[in-house]
Amino acid sequence: MKEHDHINSHGRVQDNIIDKFYNEGYDKKLYESCKDADFEAKLEGMNEALEILEQEIPAVNSFFDIIEKADVINTKARYRKENALFFVLAGAILSLFGYLAASIGESFIIGFSIFTFAILPFSLLPLSKAALTGGKNNG
Amino acid sequence: MATAEKDLVLLAKQGNKSAMNTLLADNYTILKGYILKLTGDPETAADVVQEAMLRSVLNIGKFEPRAKFSTWLITIATNVYRDMLRKNKVHVQLDENMATHASDVEDEVLSKISQEEVKKTLQQLPYEKRAVFVLKHFHGYKYEEIAVILDIPIGTVRSRLHNAVKSIISQLEKRGIYYEGA
Numbered sequence: 629m630k631e632h633d634h635i636n637s638h639g640r641v642q643d644n645i646i647d648k649f650y651n652e653g654y655d656k657k658l659y660e661s662c663k664d665a666d667f668e669a670k671l672e673g674m675n676e677a678l679e680i681l682e683q684e685i686p687a688v689n690s691f692f693d694i695i696e697k698a699d700v701i702n703t704k705a706r707y708r709k710e711n712a713l714f715f716v717l718a719g720a721i722l723s724l725f726g727y728l729a730a731s732i733g734e735s736f737i738i739g740f741s742i743f744t745f746a747i748l749p750f751s752l753l754p755l756s757k758a759a760l761t762g763g764k765n766n767g
Numbered sequence: 768m769a770t771a772e773k774d775l776v777l778l779a780k781q782g783n784k785s786a787m788n789t790l791l792a793d794n795y796t797i798l799k800g801y802i803l804k805l806t807g808d809p810e811t812a813a814d815v816v817q818e819a820m821l822r823s824v825l826n827i828g829k830f831e832p833r834a835k836f837s838t839w840l841i842t843i844a845t846n847v848y849r850d851m852l853r854k855n856k857v858h859v860q861l862d863e864n865m866a867t868h869a870s871d872v873e874d875e876v877l878s879k880i881s882q883e884e885v886k887k888t889l890q891q892l893p894y895e896k897r898a899v900f901v902l903k904h905f906h907g908y909k910y911e912e913i914a915v916i917l918d919i920p921i922g923t924v925r926s927r928l929h930n931a932v933k934s935i936i937s938q939l940e941k942r943g944i945y946y947e948g949a
Contacts, residue, residue: 642929642933643925643929646928646929646932647925650903650904650928652909652910652925670936670940671932671936673936673939674932674935674936674939675904677881677885677939678885678889678904678905678935680881680882680885681804681882681885681886681889681905691787691788691791691792691795691820692784692788694791694817694820694821694824695784695787695788695791695824697821698821698824698825701821701825702825
């Protein structure tokens with residue numbers, strides 16, 4: 629039991645030394661009262677041994693390829709989203725149209741056709757102009 | 768986060784490719800250094816770095832400039848590497864082309880051997896402890912920051928670091944590359 633306690637307290641002292649070594653909060657009282665110079669020397673030794681891994685990074689100056697690749701992925705994702713939205717909306721409109729035609733009868737189809745042809749010039753002309761001028765008003 | 772980096776992040780979020788390029792270039796060294804030490808293999812490291820940077824560009828809109836951009840990049844890269852480990856896509860190989868500053872051939876060979884031994888020591892640690900150790904030892908992150916990056920409690924960060932350090936010291940002693948008298 630005593631030996632077990634000794635190992636535990638020894639481990640706690642070393643943990644405290646590690647916290648101090650890495651500039652984290654540590655128990656100053658414990659550090660002052662229980663010195664472990666051997667372990668501190670080993671920590672410094674480890675630090676020195678690991679310095680060998682400090683030089684290994686080849687430089688890369690341009691990351692535009694990655695940015696372009698991300699652009700392509702984003703564009704594809706946007707197209708997929710827009711396509712899905714288009715098909716969902718088209719399906720919904722056609723279903724609604726079918727439902728109304730079935731419930732109201734052929735008068736709905738005739739009325740809808742007349743309405744569509746009537747508003748066509750008023751919607752197509754401004755749209756065409758906007759498409760040709762790119763949305764700029766040249767007077 | 769520094770004002771200059773904040774401005775760059777803002778511009779990058781608006782789609783400015785030059786700002787994004789600068790952000791990646793500024794943080795490439797720290798990212799690659801971290802991943803190289805974590806993976807111990809340049810080929811795997813290159814894959815992880817490439818994928819992490821791609822994900823960062825794709826998700827720059829979601830980045831909250833509360834933390835440093837490098838911390839965010841490291842978080843992404845850690846997740847990429849963890850995913851690769853899960854899918855077993857990691858190359859089990861130690862690199863041959865790490866630069867050394869040895870002055871002559873003998874020194875260079877000895878340095879190379881030591882380097883490989885040190886790398887093996889690091890690679891023998893389980894991934895969870897290795898990630899904590901690399902972030903703390905080589906990059907000086909605080910326990911709180913590591914806890915955020917790895918999404919684990921601070922107590923776990925502390926205990927993993929303690930275990931990692933003790934394990935490394937013991938391995939270095941076994942391999943005979945422990946430097947006395949430091």
